[in-house]
Amino acid sequence: MVLILIVMFGISVGLVFPTLSEAQKEQKTFVTHSGGVITTSGEVIDPVYSDSTMEFDPMEYLRDFNYGKISKLPDGTTVREFTIIAEDDKVMEVSPGVFYNVLTFNGTVPGPTIRATEGDLVRIYFINNGSKEHTMHFHGIHPAEMDGVFEIVGSGGGRFTYEFEAGPVGVHPYHCHVMPLEEHIVHGLYGVFIVDPKEKRPPADEMVMVLNGLDTDFDTENNFYAANTIPFYYQHHPIQINTNQLIRIYVVNMVEFDPINNFHLHGNLYHYYPTGTDTVPSSYTDMITLSQTERGIMEFEYTYPGKYLFHAHKVEFSEKGWVGIFLARDNLSQESVEADYGT
Amino acid sequence: MELDKKSSKGKILASGLAPFFLLIIMIAYIFGPGSELLDLGTPLPEITLEKIEFMDSEIQVTVRNTGPISVEVVMADVNDRIQPAAIEPDRFLERYETALVRIPFEWNEAEPYIIGLTIDDGTRFEREIEAAAPALKPDLEFVGFFAIIGTYVGIIPVLIGLLWLPFIKKISKSKYHFFLALTVGLLLFLGIDSIEEAIDVSDENLSSSFNGTLLIATTVILSFLGLYYTSEKLTNKADSLRISKPIAIALMISIGIGLHNFGEGLAIGAAVGLGSIAFSTFLIVGFALHNTTEGLAIAAPLSRGKPTIGKLLGLGLIAGAPAIFGAWVGGFAFSPFSSVIFLSIGAGAIFQVIVIILKWIREEGDSNLSSAAVASGIAIGLLIMYLTSIII
Numbered sequence: 001m002v003l004i005l006i007v008m009f010g011i012s013v014g015l016v017f018p019t020l021s022e023a024q025k026e027q028k029t030f031v032t033h034s035g036g037v038i039t040t041s042g043e044v045i046d047p048v049y050s051d052s053t054m055e056f057d058p059m060e061y062l063r064d065f066n067y068g069k070i071s072k073l074p075d076g077t078t079v080r081e082f083t084i085i086a087e088d089d090k091v092m093e094v095s096p097g098v099f100y101n102v103l104t105f106n107g108t109v110p111g112p113t114i115r116a117t118e119g120d121l122v123r124i125y126f127i128n129n130g131s132k133e134h135t136m137h138f139h140g141i142h143p144a145e146m147d148g149v150f151e152i153v154g155s156g157g158g159r160f161t162y163e164f165e166a167g168p169v170g171v172h173p174y175h176c177h178v179m180p181l182e183e184h185i186v187h188g189l190y191g192v193f194i195v196d197p198k199e200k201r202p203p204a205d206e207m208v209m210v211l212n213g214l215d216t217d218f219d220t221e222n223n224f225y226a227a228n229t230i231p232f233y234y235q236h237h238p239i240q241i242n243t244n245q246l247i248r249i250y251v252v253n254m255v256e257f258d259p260i261n262n263f264h265l266h267g268n269l270y271h272y273y274p275t276g277t278d279t280v281p282s283s284y285t286d287m288i289t290l291s292q293t294e295r296g297i298m299e300f301e302y303t304y305p306g307k308y309l310f311h312a313h314k315v316e317f318s319e320k321g322w323v324g325i326f327l328a329r330d331n332l333s334q335e336s337v338e339a340d341y342g343t
Numbered sequence: 344m345e346l347d348k349k350s351s352k353g354k355i356l357a358s359g360l361a362p363f364f365l366l367i368i369m370i371a372y373i374f375g376p377g378s379e380l381l382d383l384g385t386p387l388p389e390i391t392l393e394k395i396e397f398m399d400s401e402i403q404v405t406v407r408n409t410g411p412i413s414v415e416v417v418m419a420d421v422n423d424r425i426q427p428a429a430i431e432p433d434r435f436l437e438r439y440e441t442a443l444v445r446i447p448f449e450w451n452e453a454e455p456y457i458i459g460l461t462i463d464d465g466t467r468f469e470r471e472i473e474a475a476a477p478a479l480k481p482d483l484e485f486v487g488f489f490a491i492i493g494t495y496v497g498i499i500p501v502l503i504g505l506l507w508l509p510f511i512k513k514i515s516k517s518k519y520h521f522f523l524a525l526t527v528g529l530l531l532f533l534g535i536d537s538i539e540e541a542i543d544v545s546d547e548n549l550s551s552s553f554n555g556t557l558l559i560a561t562t563v564i565l566s567f568l569g570l571y572y573t574s575e576k577l578t579n580k581a582d583s584l585r586i587s588k589p590i591a592i593a594l595m596i597s598i599g600i601g602l603h604n605f606g607e608g609l610a611i612g613a614a615v616g617l618g619s620i621a622f623s624t625f626l627i628v629g630f631a632l633h634n635t636t637e638g639l640a641i642a643a644p645l646s647r648g649k650p651t652i653g654k655l656l657g658l659g660l661i662a663g664a665p666a667i668f669g670a671w672v673g674g675f676a677f678s679p680f681s682s683v684i685f686l687s688i689g690a691g692a693i694f695q696v697i698v699i700i701l702k703w704i705r706e707e708g709d710s711n712l713s714s715a716a717v718a719s720g721i722a723i724g725l726l727i728m729y730l731t732s733i734i735i
Contacts, residue, residue, distance in 0.1 A: 036447045038428070040445060042432050043429065044428070045418055045429070047425060097417030097434070098418065098463060099463055217466045217467050223461065223467060320424065
């Protein structure tokens with residue numbers, strides 16, 4: 001009987017203290033994306049993107065404007081030709097370790113930023129290399145048959161040429177308009193279309209930010225939010241800007257499922273031009289609220305150098321990746337680039 | 344003649360093995376060249392958050408891969424907000440492999456939390472905790488605390504129950520049968536209770552891939568068979584071991600009840616450890632009342648023997664002390680899988696005890712087990728247990 005009790009005691013001690021023997025493993029210390037420190041013998045799981053594992057480069061996308069192949073009509077009108085290829089079989093690492101099937105225009109989410117000057121003739125050679133039907137639907141002013149809704153482009157190499165006069169001035173989204181529409185949009189078939197005024201905007205350090213979300217488990221709720229697809233990216237890779245230089249952001253909200261999104265800037269306020277259609281800003285603020293495909297142009301300048309956050313003030317979104325940092329420096333080597341409209 | 348014998352033996356052997364060979368060939372074919380034929384459907388990954396503990400500024404999650412394919416755990420969140428975390432030993436989980444996810448987080452006591460983990464295909468799995476409570480550390484204070492609870496719940500009630508011994512010794516045969524049957528009723532209730540508890544733990548914590556109910560049924564039956572076999576050997580050898588048959592039977596009952604109390608202690612320890620109940624004195628009183636009846640079960644066969652005080656104490660400890668060990672294990676090293684196993688073993692042990700007592704009643708004269716004493720005993724036993732269980 002005593003023996004049984006001793007054995008019982010032994011078993012329970014063994015079950016209670018198994019951790020003691022494992023405590024000798026090598027401990028490593030990590031600093032996390034939120035600034036916390038973890039000491040562990042295992043691995044850190046934290047959405048920190050390193051350049052080596054990156055497939056889509058949000059930093060490159062940020063200032064990448066496509067002006068197209070340029071030619072002139074006999075009457076002097078500028079023609080801009082673009083080739084856009086839709087695919088739907090790509091699986092992209094959208095956050096470290098998370099692989100998600102994205103539908104793409106020219107291989108990225110968002111698709112390329114298409115830029116033209118008001119009155120230019122925009123011609124887009126659209127090729128659908130996907131396995132589903134797709135189209136390109138531009139927000140803006142164009143003939144009904146160029147609207148990309150009823151002219152479905154078949155899968156496996158279907159083609160369509162969109163041709164229209166660029167207008168109105170401003171920043172507009174383009175996206176696929178094939179049913180089920182929500183599926184095609186949330187998987188990434190969208191991009192930005194900028195129409196510049198004929199009289200140029202003042203020179204500035206210009207950027208595009210598409211506010212988007214990813215529903216990786218298909219429960220009609222976004223698992224991630226971001227500016228330019230990759231969660232937390234600009235937090236780990238701050239956007240370098242100059243102090244005392246005009247910054248212009250073309251911001252487009254493509255978040256689905258959630259009724260609104262917003263944009264809050266730290267340490268500063270910005271002039272906001274809704275849809276970019278007017279030359280007079282509607283407000284001077286540090287907070288705008290955007291509904292689906294609502295967009296505009298933000299202009300601001302930093303006086304003091306340092307790190308400034310920008311993020312959704314719907315904090316849930318920022319805690320799921322829609323957060324970034326501007327690193328403002330005095331006399332940064334990067335020159336203020338004169339806006340070049342490709343003419 | 345010898346050749347014939349040998350060849351016929353060979354034939355028997357071959358005919359016995361042939362089905363196995365065919366089965367092996369079929370399995371090899373399915374996994375090998377025939378695998379494409381069966382490549383239908385998409386296997387869906389699954390992980391189960393088996394245990395969540397709240398430590399100093401940290402939430403610890405024990406996660407198990409309970410799906411058909413290996414997965415990578417890539418992200419953790421608290422209340423659906425992404426949190427940086429560590430995973431030990433690493434983020435790759437083969438089938439049934441577990442890992443510990445450590446999320447640094449300033450949690451607040453008694454607040455509800457939903458902990459989520461995301462795997463490589465973007466699927467998120469979550470588990471809700473109704474009220475966060477600090478995890479217990481196996482320090483001396485809590486070791487002592489659980490020892491006291493175990494003593495109150497296990498040892499003392501059983502010993503008190505044993506005090507019925509002089510009373511049982513003096514009563515008539517039919518009244519004695521009644522008390523034996525009463526313990527059968529009590530134990531029957533305990534056995535069913537253990538199985539129910541095991542099913543609860545399994546449903547709440549274990550993935551369906553464990554086939555919880557079948558696991559419990561299998562364990563209960565194996566435990567029953569093992570103990571029944573042992574008890575038969577023990578009672579048959581009782582003479583040579585210089586213990587009387589009643590004491591041998593009482594010993595087997597004590598062991599069975601002890602195994603059951605280990606499971607009960609486990610449940611109490613786990614409940615305290617996981618913060619799912621506040622341990623009230625009321626609850627302890629309930630358990631104590633409940634378990635006093637276990638002492639009666641041991642006392643019943645002893646009344647036909649001549650037990651010494653030492654033997655009585657020993658039997659009481661065997662039956663009651665495991666509650667303490669169970670509380671330690673449940674409080675400090677809770678694992679839902681081992682809880683289900685121990686609760687099932689306890690249930691099997693109880694059923695074994697029931698069979699022994701029924702046999703004892705038959706040997707004592709009521710060969711049909713159909714007397715009014717037996718029927719009413721079992722019925723009243725069940726009712727007593729049901730009523731005391733309401734208090735718990």
